[in-house]
Amino acid sequence: MGATANAILVIMTVSLVVLSSGVECCPPSEWAALMAFKAALKEPDTHLGLFHSWRGTNCCYHWYGISCDPIAHRVAEINFQGLNLNRHFLFKRGRPNLAGHISPAICNLTQLSTIIISDWKGISGEIPDCITSLPFLRIIDLGGNRISGKVPRDIGRLSQLSLLNLADNIISGRIPRTLVKLSNLMHLDLRNNAISGPIPWDFGRLSMLSRALLSGNKITGHIPWTISRIYRMADLDLSFNKISGRIPASLGRMRVLDSLNLRWNNISGTIPDTLLSSRITHLDLSRNALRGHIPNVFGEKTYFIVLDLSHNDLEGSVPKSITCAKYIGHLDISHNRLLPGRIPTPSPFF
Numbered sequence: 001m002g003a004t005a006n007a008i009l010v011i012m013t014v015s016l017v018v019l020s021s022g023v024e025c026c027p028p029s030e031w032a033a034l035m036a037f038k039a040a041l042k043e044p045d046t047h048l049g050l051f052h053s054w055r056g057t058n059c060c061y062h063w064y065g066i067s068c069d070p071i072a073h074r075v076a077e078i079n080f081q082g083l084n085l086n087r088h089f090l091f092k093r094g095r096p097n098l099a100g101h102i103s104p105a106i107c108n109l110t111q112l113s114t115i116i117i118s119d120w121k122g123i124s125g126e127i128p129d130c131i132t133s134l135p136f137l138r139i140i141d142l143g144g145n146r147i148s149g150k151v152p153r154d155i156g157r158l159s160q161l162s163l164l165n166l167a168d169n170i171i172s173g174r175i176p177r178t179l180v181k182l183s184n185l186m187h188l189d190l191r192n193n194a195i196s197g198p199i200p201w202d203f204g205r206l207s208m209l210s211r212a213l214l215s216g217n218k219i220t221g222h223i224p225w226t227i228s229r230i231y232r233m234a235d236l237d238l239s240f241n242k243i244s245g246r247i248p249a250s251l252g253r254m255r256v257l258d259s260l261n262l263r264w265n266n267i268s269g270t271i272p273d274t275l276l277s278s279r280i281t282h283l284d285l286s287r288n289a290l291r292g293h294i295p296n297v298f299g300e301k302t303y304f305i306v307l308d309l310s311h312n313d314l315e316g317s318v319p320k321s322i323t324c325a326k327y328i329g330h331l332d333i334s335h336n337r338l339l340p341g342r343i344p345t346p347s348p349f350f
Helices: 001-013 026-038 088-093 105-106 130-134 177-181 225-229 248-251 320-324
Strands: 064-068 075-082 099-101 114-118 120-125 140-141 164-167 187-189 196-198 211-213 219-220 233-235 259-261 283-285 306-308 311-318
Touching: 026 075, 026 105, 105 130, 177 187
Parallel strands: 075 114, 099 120, 114 140, 140 164, 164 187, 187 211, 196 219, 211 233, 233 259, 259 283, 283 306
Antiparallel strands: 064 075
């Protein structure tokens, strides 16, 4: 969850909404919504719990996990991160635990910009569909729970959304077609769920996206070539799925892409020359059905921290141009049909 945590920190730092916990009293309707939110969650040890500070009717004053807009005096942030609790909180009270579900009552907090309810393991149920009616949402982080059901069909209505993290749950169904309407989305993390079906063909409409983490699902179909239109994309992880077809050569022409992980899919065809002559430094194509020769396109600008081509159906010999590579930190070409022999020297490995 480290990449997601870093992304949340950046997005919250540049937020245009300055949040405060010491403002005037919040509206009674929002107090009632938070009471319903609290009632849907269970703490085994209430005297140690997160809600110890939730007293009185002023939910904008020192309520743990709640921040308000200092001008409008409305609840703007719910922040319950299970793995990042305040050290003082842990020292004084021990680690609390949460179970239950997320109440649809949070949809009555109409000024919400951030919902972080992550890494509790005991929170289950489904994502309230009404969450898509909150127009100011910029961060949704529900990762590391046991949330089921589907990604809300109308998720594309959240035009301000910058971060969507639903990783490490048991969410099923398809990626909603409306997701490609999230024109401000920068970080998408759907890892380790049970999401099926194809990646939307027009995924490339997510022009602000820098990280797409979709590994550990049941995604099928081909890799959409439109992904190569996303100029800011730096990290693309589609590993541990059931993706088939060829690797689009255009992925190797992406100017910012640094990490491409396609490990353990059903991808076939040959390795595009563009991938081995690109700016990618972490490339994992292992455990697929790739065939043909390893492209002889290594050069003085080639710099791989990781290059894993193992467990495919590659043949021929190791290309001689590999000696021209500037650096290759880890190379794995095992379990192919390559001719036996030594890697040409001088070697770029050190």
